[in-house]
Amino acid sequence: MRYWISAAALVAVMGVAGTAQAQTGAVEGRVDRLEREMRAVQRKVFPGGAGQVVEPQITPEANVTVPGAPSGSPVADLTQRVAALEGSVQTLTGQVEQDGYRLRQIEDAFAAYKRSTDARLKALEDGSSRSGGSGDPAIVPVDLGGGTEPARPATRPGRTPPPPAAAEVPAAKPTGARAQQVAAVEKPNSGDPAEDGYLYGFRLWQAKLYPEARKELEVVATKYPQHRRASYAQNLLGRTYLDANAPSLAAVAFYENYKKNPNGERAPDSLYYLAQALTKLKKPASEVCKVYTELDQLYGGRLSAEMKAGIVEGRAAQKCK
Template sequence: MRILMAAAALSALVAGTGVAHAQSTAIEGRVDRLEREMRAVQRKVFPGGAGQTLEPQIVPETNVNAPGTPAGSALSDLTQRVAALENQVTSMTGQVEQGQYRLRQLEEAFNAYKRSTDARLKALEDGASSVGTGGPVIAPVDLGETPARPTRPPAETATPKPTGTRAQQVAAIQKPNSGDPAEDGYTYGFRLWSAKLYPEARRELEAVATKYPQHRRASYSQNLLGRAYLDSGAPSLAAVAFYENYKKNPNGERAADSLYYLAQALTKLKKPASEVCKVYTELDQLYGPQLSAEMKAGVAEGRVAQKCK
């Protein structure tokens, strides 16, 4: 009888040891799986390592209990390791999600900027397509004001509008030949503009401004290029020409004129009064003493019309 009881007790002890060993094996599997997942997340968040990887907060014990000893301490350590690994995986996952959210925000901001830029470029292209380079002359727009025209040298006398076909009108404009190509190009462009042959005038004036940017007539040509656009009903392209003349050559002899006409082009484009007033203010601050009485009167009228403060 005693032998049977001893055998039963031994069997129970062996069975309990087997259950504990099975539980320990299952937890070890969870630990290994979580450690692999954490390393995978670390490789994604910190490519190449660079000393940024995180080590588990709980490390295995160096002293391993011999089989048959109580498993409570080992199971407790494994449970702590599992909890620590789960917390680290959760933290790393949160960092990845935050990075993805910031990336989406950057993409949305870039797409909004691209749409705005595309719309502005399309508006300029539409304005350019409405002004042909070889089509009929477009009637000048009545600006409803008396603009301050630049002081003209003796060669820049007003040219009467020629008659006949387009080719005959262009041929009737005399080309100067002083030996200074920039001077001659500007004078010829001015004569074409004065005859309201705007597309031909634009070609001559743009060529002078592009080929001879250091010549004093570059400022004249770029400003008159904007005038040719403005007079032919293309205020958007005129605004670009005026702004480039002021921005690239602020000390040029027609920089102040370009700022003055820039305000008029913005008015034609129905831009907010605050933008137009800003141009008038900058004109006064930078070139006020240099403005002619006629231009000062035009600025004063423009500020009143825009209700500038």
């Protein structure tokens, strides 16, 4: 009888031990899986490793008794580790999701900004192309006594220069009465070839000898581009075309002066008379108004009273908003 009791007790003990071992193995499996998941999350959060480890925000409490298991047993310890790891995984997962959401918001905002910027740049380029291809701007500055004009600052525009409208036939050497008119124009001789060339071209322009004036002015503008009179010469070159009823060629000359030498003293005048040339070419009012607006924005503080009055009159004629 004692033998059978001992055998039964032995079987019960072995059963309990087997159950505890099975539970321990199951919990250890969960721990191993969670630890692998934790390492995967940490690799995601810290690309490249660098040995960085995230400490769990949820730590096991002391003296926690797990129902159905003896206090201090290996199963209780493993259960606490599992609970801590599960809490850490949940916390890290939430942080990763929040970071991913913020990153998507930033990417969407940047994409929207890029689309807006590209659209604005394309609109500016299209507007410049239409303005250049549909008629070159021309400006007729008002020269003061002696051929000098007040200095004005300029800002370099970011536009595409308009193509030349046509090629002019070189002027033949004047003969007869024309030659006498040219000879009657005094040539200055100050020792500064750029200054002398501009003043001589200016005097020829005043005498309405436009082909001869253009020849002198072109030399100054191309041969002495760094001289202060280069801006004057290029601008007055446009005037000779405009006065000769060639607004398209005048527009090319004025636009070149504005584009290549925006800090030149005659750049504001070129932009001002550009609007007049566009009007003479019967261009859309929107293009003319854009020129007036740009002139006012770039040079408004330095324009003469006459030019400001001309802008007001021109905008009113074009019904600019």
